[in-house]
Amino acid sequence: MKWILSFLLLMSCAQATPHFAGVPATRVEVDGSIFDVRVRGNLAEAVRVNRQYAPRLGPIRDRAEIAMAQASGCPVMEVMGDAAVTTGVLGCDQAEGRRLLQTVRSTPNYECFDYWGGDGYDEFQCYPY
Template sequence: MIRFVAIFLLAACSAGTPHFRDLPAKRVAVNGSVFDVRVRGHLAEAVRVNTQYAPRLGPIRQRAGLAMMQVSGCPILDVLGDAAVTVGVLGCDREAGEKLLLAAISRRNYECINFGRSEDLGYDLFECSPY
């Protein structure tokens, strides 16, 4: 019984916030952080699912933005949240397939290399660095 409750609670941790809860998640790893990413409309949510010792929002914010960019295919205009759950504003209209003019705001550009799907872990692995 205790094992069932523990599994249920762990599964609920990455269920997503109410706005994203009914959407399937795509699990990706970016520079050592693992996220469940969901996209709805012009917003994306990244829930960090791996344990990391005392993460600050700074590096997690950047990694979460890169994870949301990889899943949505859109530049991310802004990322808000904390070290566990972040929400990003997409810089494109996914339905029309167009980038928004706001995405042209000067931001640091990143190059991400997809190392493919880890069969052991069950999610995509990315390494990203500024260029």
């Protein structure tokens, strides 16, 4: 019984929150952190799907911001959440195709490469330069 419960809990780890349910994910790797990013309107959600030892929000926040910007094509105005699930307020709205605000946060310089992962995700890998 413990095994079944553990399996069910593990399966739910990379699921979207209710607001992003049904939205396809883009998998983005940023400096060793892997996120499934979903975008709806002017919000983005980055769910960290890899295991990392004792992550704090500090370094994960910057990586999640880069992942959300890469997946959405929009600047990220604010990032909230914890080390597992973060939500970003985007500076544009994909559905309307317009920029809402000018970005106020500066992010480190990363170079991202798009590649086909073969598992149904759009995938990017991002590295600092």
